[in-house]
Amino acid sequence: MDRYDVTIIGGGPTGLFAAFYAGLRGMKTEIIDALPQLGGQLTALYPEKYIYDVAGFPKVLSKDLAQNLIDQALQYNPTVHLGDKITDMRIQEDENPAEGMPSKYFELDTEDGSTHETYSIVLTIGIGAFAPRKLNLEDAGKFEGKGVDYFVKEKSKFKNKRLLIVGGGDSAVDWGLHLHEIADSITLIHRRDRFRAHEDSVKQLFESPVTIKIPYEVKAIYGNATVEEVTIFNNKTKEEEKLEVDHILLNLGFVANIGKIKEWGLNIVKNDIEVTSKMETNVPGIYAAGDIATYPGKLKLIATGFGEAATAVNNAKTYIDPSAKAFPGHSSDMEPPPGSK
Ligand SMILES: Cc1cc2nc3c(=O)[nH]c(=O)nc-3n(C[C@H](O)[C@H](O)[C@H](O)COP(=O)(O)OP(=O)(O)OC[C@H]3O[C@@H](n4cnc5c(N)ncnc54)[C@H](O)[C@@H]3O)c2cc1C
Known part of the structure; x- marks a missing residue:
């Protein structure tokens, strides 16, 4: 079984930007979403509405923003697993860890019965998996x-x-x-x-x-x-x-809930997951960003989710490799992504 450096649960705007950053940091990445398509609330709930408060876009159609985020995220070829909901998580001990890799890893189960292995998790599950009323x-x-x-x-x-x-x-x-x-x-x-x-x-x-x-x-x-x-x-x-x-x-309307993730032992405050300024949850190796993450002064906006995604992924990088720096450097000084057009 492939073991990922990071598994991003939730392919909404925050998860997609997290996947881009994970690619930029050279991390082996998987995105998993319960919906049959990427984009989260943007594609599922209001694709035809204009958004006016995303930096750099005076006005952008929700579905166009989602498509741009998808194009940006997929440039580093992450594995994408759609239409399947994450339910359970187990922390496992690796008796023979690969050189320089943590001895602990996570096993994630999905509703459809597949299991995914990963060294770190970024939870970008928004308001949870949602279904129309x-x-x-x-x-x-x-x-x-x-x-x-x-x-x-x-x-x-x-x-x-x-x-x-x-x-x-x-x-x-x-x-x-x-x-x-x-x-x-x-x-x-x-x-x-x-x-x-x-x-x-x-x-x-x-x-x-x-x-x-x-x-x-x-x-x-x-x-x-x-x-x-x-x-x-x-x-x-x-x-x-x-x-x-x-x-x-x-x-x-719709009903949304974070389901069995509530039982993972994370600090939950009013249905949101508590994080530090590094977007760390109370479980080492699990990070959260976007609508689901909470801290004093939190704003649930697309704009905030982007910054939190970068913080979460770059800190997950240092969790896996303590010799790595959290600061990724400037993308403008780097080689273009492999899928860059
Ligand atoms: C009608 C409407 C208009 C809005 N307008 C604006 C606006 O103008 N500006 C603005 O900034 N914000 C706006 N928002 C809010 C904005 O859409 C959210 O802040 C944003 O989508 C949060 O992004 P996210 O990636 O954190 O979560 P989401 O977009 O909710 O994505 C989370 C994803 O995680 C998946 N998921 C959840 N649980 C699981 C699981 N267990 N396993 C697998 N996948 C899972 C879900 O299927 C979903 O795709 C609006 C929201 C609505 C409903």
């Missing part, structure tokens, strides 16, 4: 991928389509605002009288061509191969209505 309706499950969606990967999918959006939070309202120009029509329903979304966005939504129905819920979904029609009902008056739609976007 589902509608409690059998029909919705039947039409998943056949007109029922939880995330928007490509806006073009809804071009000239009749769309029903369900939800009252920021995602539902933002998608109403982002998609009404390309969709044929949009109806947005929410089961409560008040929206949870940002006040300003709700105001814009009411001024937009989106048809808003509150307090409404989905009763049934009909169609042959794909969604064709839906029955919605007013949960106060019980009045029902049929709508012809091509797509249903369920923006009911």
